[in-house]
Amino acid sequence: MTAASSVTPPTPLTPALLQPERDDDQREVRASTSRHSAGDGVVPRLVEALRAAEAPIGPLSYVATVDDVIVGHVLLSACRLDAPHQLVDGLRRSFPVAPSPHASECCGVR
Template identity: 45%
Template sequence: MPIRTEQPSDHAAVGALHRAAFGGGHGGTVAGLVDALRRDDPATLSLVAEEDGEIAGHVMFSRCLLDAPHRLVAVQSLSPLAVAPHRQRRGIGAALIQAGLRRLDERGVPLVFLEGDPGYYSRAGFAPAGDHGFRKPSLRIPDQGFQVVRLSAYEPWMTGTFVYSATFWDHDCVGLREPPHV
């Protein structure tokens, strides 16, 4: 399965993929986040997996910060990750994650954070970030869902609070929201 850098000609297919994978209103929110991250962070690493000539999966890694005691550290966030519903559970998401982590490691990125299912992401080397001295940026993020992977450039002094880029906050894509009361 080929994995490659997303091209502008892929944007519509990637948006449709996120709407299908996340469903309902949330799929539109995630597709909007992807569009905004492309616009707001030109260095975003955006990868697609192809299968049978179609976009089967997409992952995005974007610039964030770690507020460490010594200084701010440029880190990355893995968000979002989506695989076409009819192609899930075949290793596409895992392959996208590993390809992205390899590229980020080559670029000298020390840490990658995410919010997600620990059962899934632990297979890609992620661990609960709180267990490694990191603080989450929102109380709405479940402790076990706030995860990190340390890459080659990581140094032990790199601890502190993870800070999402403004784009995540602008799109209200940090942490879990309680269902609205009716």
């Protein structure tokens, strides 16, 4: 047996399910985004403001789950693209994806 063949192969990562955020997910989403705002609460307040803002296209909020545990969150909010001859309404990712502490345990996300 060579040294290379004695190495244990990596375990496969658990796939996450991406689904629309539900009202009862918001507490965990707030906790997850709070961990990414340097303790100043800016990111959770931004998420709340984007959810409440009037816009031609409403925000889309998604959570990634593994075994019904939220492991990440992403929010798409309204934007305007300056296309030739017109402005076009669209959606953009509002800030980096916010992984929860569970993500490193199940999905290899840091």
